[in-house]
Amino acid sequence: MVAALTRVFGIHNLALAEDVVQDAFCRALEVWKLRGVPENPSAWLMTTAKRRAIDILRRERTARTFAPEFGQMLASEWTLAPVVAEVFDTNVIKDDQLRMMFSCCHPRLREEAQVAFVLHLLCGFSVGEIAGAFVSTRSAIEKRITRAKKVLANSKTLFEISDAAFTVRLQAVQRALYLLFNEGYHGASPEAAVRVELCREAMRLAALLRDHRLAATPASYALSALMCLHAARSPGRVDSSGNLSSLFDQDRSLWDVNLMSEGRRLLELAARGSELTEYHVEAAIAWIHVKAHRAEDTDWLEIVSLYDTLIKIRPSPVVALNRAIAVAQLDGSERGLEEIRAIPGRERLAAYPFYSAALGELELRSGRAALARPHFETALTLARNATERQFLEQRLRLCTTKEQERVC
């Protein structure tokens, strides 16, 4: 809704567009309280916002300038209502959301700011909710969004999909959606519900890319595939007592079969063409995990080789760490530890709880509970929420048991 309103008001009137949406929601609360919720609430909101937009365009046509794209069309009754109606058409709204998304991923904004901005404008998250999702302060998020709005206001109109910068901007959008999904999947927020919501929004917006002729590139399909295949596993990630369950211990019958097959279908679509992106490789890794009926059926050789490819496309200590864990599965924990020690720039992993946890896990499997303990303790101090802490405490208890076994 904000996207459509911004298109008619002009991007410099973003605040006005947000006010109109706010108004529509307030009116909805009043009217629905008296008359009950209408059959199609989102259509009701849309109509309300559209009427309000037309009122504003009429009343303030001399005081404000609106979207230059429509020129005089908004100033005259000959065309005002039809133009607004067209902008609010469902298909056109999809396009506008896409353009809004591209506008949010402006090269002058840092990636975290882009993600926050997308959440705010396209997913309707309030500043407080975004701060919660990113475990950040309200004022930090407020600052990011204010700056993002300024950058956006300077660009005069929404991003044109036909623009020469389209390909570069598409990559930024894909990246932002990837980060958004990751924040939901691995994120720090202690609220499981918040994280599910982030994943769902990332998947919805990724589907918008797939629905657009130009944005539906192999990388966009791969991104969606990756999200589906990860999301398919999420029902098994937490066990019946609410504890985080490692990939090896998960009840695989809980995995979502529909998402698995949808992910597979999308991965096949992604394979058309010669483009190979990190999303392709990550989706392929996720697919190998998902297709194994039991943890011990996992094709670790294939996974290690996919991580080799991923390191070439996007080298990072985190990718190298994941590769080392796969090597440990394939060739034993001692080899895994060697690989971890050989990671270039591994000091950058120091603040990453899964790094210490992985070291601890491999030491424990090598029968050195005493060496594993300090790693788990470090990880525990870095853990970002209760679920992670519970998981690590359970590992520490296991260390104690193993140490006692040795003494006996």
Place this chain on the structure above:
Amino acid sequence: MSEFVYLYRGGRRSESAQEGQQLMEKWVAWMKELGQKGHIKDQGQPLEPTGKLVSGKQKVVTDGPYAEKDLVGGYTLIEARDLAHAAELSVGCPIFESGGLVEVRPVMNM
């Protein structure tokens, strides 16, 4: 470039909502096209078919039902090279489909 006014006169009202919708789309498309070619100075406004007439020295106010064919249904301010050009530009107007006419009048420079 000189200025001209189009006065849209007469024209049958649409009989169904669907017909009305189609007609409206045609008007929008036509205005858009003229605008893109740089011929619109001001799109002007459509007018309601009701009103009052104020007439005579006594300024008598009467309700104005007008004969349909004379009724001015709206106006637009146009830029064109000359009167012939302005007249030529009007041929795409959707009003002709519903039996109306466009009166093309040069703005008088006083």
